Amino acid sequence: MSPMLHSILAFVQTWWVELLCAVLIVLVVPLAASYIVLVERKVMADMQARLGPMRVGPHGLLQPIADALKLLIKEDLIPDNADQFIFWLAPVLSMTAVLTSMGAVAIGPWFQVARDINIGLLFVVGVGALGPFGIVLGGWASNNHYSIIGALRSTAQLISYETAAGFALVSGFLLAGTLNVRAIVETQRTDQAWYVFLAPVGFFTYLIASIAETNRVPFDLPEAESELVAGYMTEYSGFRWSLYFLAEYANMIVVASVGTTLFLGGWLRPFSNVRWLAGLDAAPTLLLAAGGAYCVFRAGKQPARVQSMFMWAVAFGCFVVAVIFTLALPFSHLPLERMHDGLYGAFWFLLKVSAYIYIFMWLRFTLPRFRFDQLMRLGWHILIPLALVNVADVGIALALSSEFGINRWVAMVITTAATLGAAMLLLHWNDKYSAAASAALLADSSIAEDTHAG
């Protein structure tokens, strides 16, 4: 056997768990992303008092698969004057960046591809930051005005809000004292507090910035359909278009995972230190059993036999997973506790990520879109200064508690109040500034005409 093949075999033998996790991520994340689309349509329908997709499968459960099939067999167009190579490369780049950055995300204590990397969360954020290249290059390669305006908007927006998001993350990193994903979650266990409570300003800054980074309403100017057709995706169709689309939704999963890991306690159960709340461990079983029971209840009411069969199948799946959770429960103090921790950790992590993504959807169907100058002003005049002040204040609070022995919670409350005071001042100045700015804007007749036209 050649030494090359031998070393590859040794590599596989050492790292087979990680390789398996990687394959699972590549398989499951796009599927999850397409189901998030279905959930989003269902949530939208619910908020608008309609039913949403109901035709494909019971309650539209197979809709994502039908959509994917449709997109796969659609004609794949490349405009004549497009830059062929970059047009091909751009969506692939977006998707690759997102999937790679998922590699360092810890879904539960054991399910993680890159386990002991020192930079941990920074890897997720940094590699995820390569996604904008796909957007910019795709917009440029399309050779279309709408595309390039969308791409320019998205670049400007991403650069602005990435700074704010970065500083918001720094405030969390300061509290954790490490970048390693698992160490961050473990320090939240030993600190007995999720960092959203210790650094609330940091969390909300990150929440807003992460919505902007995923190009979602109210920050979806790169693809504002009333102005730019579809922004950078205008010339894309078929499979390439679906790659962009999947990358966008998968990116939601990534930013939600980062927010969950750093601020919402990762895979920790709520009140993981409180012994008498251990009953919360029954939550996954109960939730899944309730879901299964609902499916059984609905199965009889399906119009077609195939549909009720499918409903039974979903119910069966729910019950099986519920049974697995129940069986893993007694292992919490046995040698098999890894299985228990992994299962329950994954459940809580995914629940928190879902809640985070639900906030995205909720905002999407509640808020109107920003104007571009408003977006830039919010980013540069409010969020970035606020995040900077917050980093300084979190640092001061940590110094107060470690050097002067002041209770950490007291220190945090004081500095958060200081940060909020700074936020008030920023808003006040910004109001004054924006009044002057819009007066200047109106004085310029050409721009005034433009705004009337728009």
Add this chain to the structure above:
Amino acid sequence: MLDSVIFYFFAGIAVVSAALMVTRRNAIHSAIFLITTLLATAGIFLQLRAEFLFISQIILYVGGIMVLFIFVIMLVRLDVPLPQIRSRTQKWIALLVALAVGLEAGVVIWLARKVPGQGLLIPNAAPADKLQPNTEELAKALFGTYLLPFEIASVLLLVAMVGAVVMAKKRTDA
């Protein structure tokens, strides 16, 4: 074995795409090959277990500076070929610089061969099974041992930034 394979893989990508970056006519293509070079260099950092350098290379150069480069390139009209600047002395200056760089590289390689046990062409990597406290070590060095140079450098950068803003502002007012 695997280490050197990974090293030559990334090094090859870096060198080839650097050459392509210089020779492309289309500025966006050049930018893409520059990104590839930077990513390959980041890969070499990672192969050396310098994780923090790897990610700062990606965040700063690829995620930050190159996005701005492409942003600027897209705003410039590319269908109008730029007038080529040619001067007689340019050729000679280029030759001189190339010779100097080549000489420097040669000297470094020659010196490294004289040190026993210190491979230069294939860098010695830290053991893979150990978690390298990269970030902590860098922070200690920057904020402890080299605090003053670090602060001076950051003030210098701040001055440069303020200067750039002031210069840009003056131009719009005029």
